[in-house]
């Protein structure tokens with residue numbers, strides 16, 4: 390389905406006109422997007438565009454003030470976060486947020502708190518240790534002593550332990566070296582293919598995100614301003630200019646769309 394539009398009905402997740410605010414600050418101004426089952430969808434956007442807010446409204450951390458969020462056909466926008474995790478949405482938050490004083494092993498088991506199938510949990514632990522062997526080596530160590538990249542691996546693994554159908558990933562490349570970023574994205578691609586996990590990935594690193602994802606949305610100040618297959622987004626001059634740094638003149642985080650009007 391590389392070049393095809395996502396077909397309605399195949400979507401595991403749909404957002405329709407979602408609005409969300411923090412007090413007087415309106416962060417989402419009517420976001421509509423779809424995530425087809427089995428695919429990787431990315432939302433690109435500069436600092437403050439509302440990327441993390443999209444993921445927080447999906448996982449129930451904040452309630453949208455308007456609009457619908459449908460997961461597997463049912464509305465979830467007023468469900469609480471633990472209901473949402475139990476029903477198959479895992480969230481890897483921005484900045485990892487591992488429990489620093491708990492061991493790697495304890496952090497992973499926290500990810501499985503909604504489950505009671507000991508054999509399934511054990512086999513999922515083996516699975517994440519196979520993706521990230523370093524975590525197995527460090528499994529008795531406090532998570533706070535891991536490097537940033539290792540903590541990112543732990544955060545992804547912890548989300549996998551809830552055996553999500555849909556995984557929300559908030560800037561997995563943040564603060565990582567280019568090499569480690571590549572490694573993490575390679576594993577994100579493998580998790581999608583090998584575990585069949587659908588992934589909604591928000592990123593500022595458009596290069597990597599557009600390479601690993603099937604379909605992409607561009608978010609600007611709480612609004613989707615563009616969407617297309619990643620293949621076509623990669624070819625668009627404005628995406629190249631503002632997100633891939635090919636002719637970049639803007640300061641990171643203060644980019645403006647040159648031809649903004651034609652997309653509205």
Ligand SMILES: Nc1ncnc2c1ncn2[C@@H]1O[C@H](COP(=O)(O)OP(=O)(O)OP(=O)(O)O)[C@@H](O)[C@H]1O
Pocket residue numbers: 411414415416434435436437438439440441442443483593
């Ligand atoms: N807890 C909060 N209280 C008040 N305003 C907030 C809060 N969290 C986010 N905002 C505001 O909401 C808007 C969207 O923020 P959000 O964190 O979703 O952006 P983002 O695209 O994830 O940015 P970044 O790339 O920097 O992570 C911003 O204007 C931000 O200042």
Ligand SMILES: [Mg+2]
Pocket residue numbers: 440441442483559
């Ligand atoms: Mg963010």
